[in-house]
Amino acid sequence: MLQRRSVLNAPVIRTKLPGPNASKLIASDEKFTSPSYTRAYPLAVKRGEGAVIEDVDGNLFLDFTAGIAVCATGHCHPDVVNAIQHQSERLLHMSGTDFYYGPQCELARKLAEIAPGDSAKRVFFTNSGAESVEAALKLARYHTGRQQVIAFFGAFHGRTMGALSLTGSKAIQRQGFGAMLPGVTHTEYPNCYRMPAGSTPESHMKDCLDRIELLLFRKTVPPEDVAAIVVEPIQGEGGYIVPPPEFHQRLSEIAHKHGILYIVDEVQAGMGRTGKMFAIDHWGVEPDIVCLAKGLASGMPLGAIVARSEIMDWPPGAHASTFGGNPISCVAALETIRLLEEELIENSAKVGEYLMTRLGALQQRHPLIGDVRGKGLMIGIELVRDRNTKERAVEEAEELVQNCFLKGLLLLGCGENSVRLSPPLVIDEQQAETAIAIIDAALGEMESA
Numbered sequence: 001m002l003q004r005r006s007v008l009n010a011p012v013i014r015t016k017l018p019g020p021n022a023s024k025l026i027a028s029d030e031k032f033t034s035p036s037y038t039r040a041y042p043l044a045v046k047r048g049e050g051a052v053i054e055d056v057d058g059n060l061f062l063d064f065t066a067g068i069a070v071c072a073t074g075h076c077h078p079d080v081v082n083a084i085q086h087q088s089e090r091l092l093h094m095s096g097t098d099f100y101y102g103p104q105c106e107l108a109r110k111l112a113e114i115a116p117g118d119s120a121k122r123v124f125f126t127n128s129g130a131e132s133v134e135a136a137l138k139l140a141r142y143h144t145g146r147q148q149v150i151a152f153f154g155a156f157h158g159r160t161m162g163a164l165s166l167t168g169s170k171a172i173q174r175q176g177f178g179a180m181l182p183g184v185t186h187t188e189y190p191n192c193y194r195m196p197a198g199s200t201p202e203s204h205m206k207d208c209l210d211r212i213e214l215l216l217f218r219k220t221v222p223p224e225d226v227a228a229i230v231v232e233p234i235q236g237e238g239g240y241i242v243p244p245p246e247f248h249q250r251l252s253e254i255a256h257k258h259g260i261l262y263i264v265d266e267v268q269a270g271m272g273r274t275g276k277m278f279a280i281d282h283w284g285v286e287p288d289i290v291c292l293a294k295g296l297a298s299g300m301p302l303g304a305i306v307a308r309s310e311i312m313d314w315p316p317g318a319h320a321s322t323f324g325g326n327p328i329s330c331v332a333a334l335e336t337i338r339l340l341e342e343e344l345i346e347n348s349a350k351v352g353e354y355l356m357t358r359l360g361a362l363q364q365r366h367p368l369i370g371d372v373r374g375k376g377l378m379i380g381i382e383l384v385r386d387r388n389t390k391e392r393a394v395e396e397a398e399e400l401v402q403n404c405f406l407k408g409l410l411l412l413g414c415g416e417n418s419v420r421l422s423p424p425l426v427i428d429e430q431q432a433e434t435a436i437a438i439i440d441a442a443l444g445e446m447e448s449a
């Protein structure tokens with residue numbers, strides 16, 4: 001059964017925000033929880049259903065974050081919940097590293113089958129996006145016997161030391177953490193909204209690729225020493241930046257010419273979010289390794305890497321994880337994939353297109369909107385103070401997120417001055433319209449202030 005719409009109608013804001021119960025919870029959280037967490041606004045959640053979040057004071061919000069692009073099938077999809085309940089009565093844990101059990105085996109087979117490209121695949125299970133990136137990095141080094149890695153400015157790959165070394169998004173994420181993993185070189189990711197004057201998307205893309213081939217490979221990073229190029233198909237945290245149509249094809253050709261593995265981090269963009277199962281499918285490229293997490297299990301912690309079988313050649317003991325491939329997470333993932341395949345990928349493409357059209361109309365009326373971009377339900381809105389100079393409207397992007405929260409729409413920022421729309425893939429056009437009306441009103445207030 002597909003849960004298209006929540007029975008709850010959102011938004012309904014009954015208290016001032018944060019309400020009394022949220023204020024109490026937040027006061028306690030501030031005392032005992034790590035101050036490193038970045039809370040965008042004071043939302044204290046009680047429950048979720050479809051694309052609706054109820055807070056601890058009974059306020060209802062329309063969720064266009066999906067818990068940072070995680071709850072692909074909506075909050076608490078009944079089929080996912082049923083699968084979790086059923087599995088939890090049978091086996092909570094046994095460690096797929098040491099023993100065999102059905103859900104992990106079945107999910108590995110399914111992921112191997114749906115991963116981009118025709119080559120045979122094998123799967124390693126993790127608990128998070130960062131762990132998937134760590135696993136990919138280790139496998140690439142192990143398989144190639146090479147040390148160096150190329151990653152991109154603006155990329156986000158996670159916060160454990162290996163993944164953090166590949167992350168090139170915000171300095172605060174690295175500041176104070178000392179030396180990163182040696183052998184990582186960052187280079188420019190094509191951004192067609194901010195390309196140098198006089199460039200076309202094609203010439204800008206070529207400049208970015210030439211920088212690797214004609215500069216890095218010739219001056220500082222011999223290609224024979226490079227294990228992998230690690231790339232997001234669409235940059236997520238970096239600002240929802242969609243590269244030009246030929247980019248991944250051309251970049252992967254450069255990689256393969258030199259025996260370098262092409263690792264695609266689909267942690268945020270994967271699992272139906274862009275209107276195809278994997279975002280890289282829009283570019284028709286078969287990566288050597290795909291990193292997954294977030295949307296994979298509708299909110300249960302699970303990550304995976306899917307690699308070409310000939311590449312996943314590490315021996316027993318080389319890499320493992322106690323919790324990776326947890327049986328409950330695996331059944332949630334199997335149910336998630338079924339729902340994606342049956343209807344939600346198509347819905348993501350359809351409602352995503354609708355949202356893009358409606359946002360295009362908003363852009364006509366709101367000078368603050370510099371750019372609208374994305375695929376499926378992975379959509380970024382970049383705010384600028386001046387469309388000619390493209391001066392970044394950093395505070396305004398933050399203000400838009402805050403204003404929308406007060407009006408009952410949950411959004412998150414990305415990049416320096418962009419706002420991302422990453423709702424659960426169950427939303428319909430009516431909910432998209434509600435979000436548009438709130439963004440319209442919030443921008444209107446900001447522009448007339």
Ligand SMILES: Cc1ncc(COP(=O)(O)O)c(C=O)c1O
Pocket residue numbers: 068128129130131133156157158159232236237265266267268269293294
């Ligand atoms: C593309 C990408 N890779 C990796 C990660 C890290 O995932 P996690 O927070 O589960 O470690 C993220 C998280 O936002 C991400 O967007």
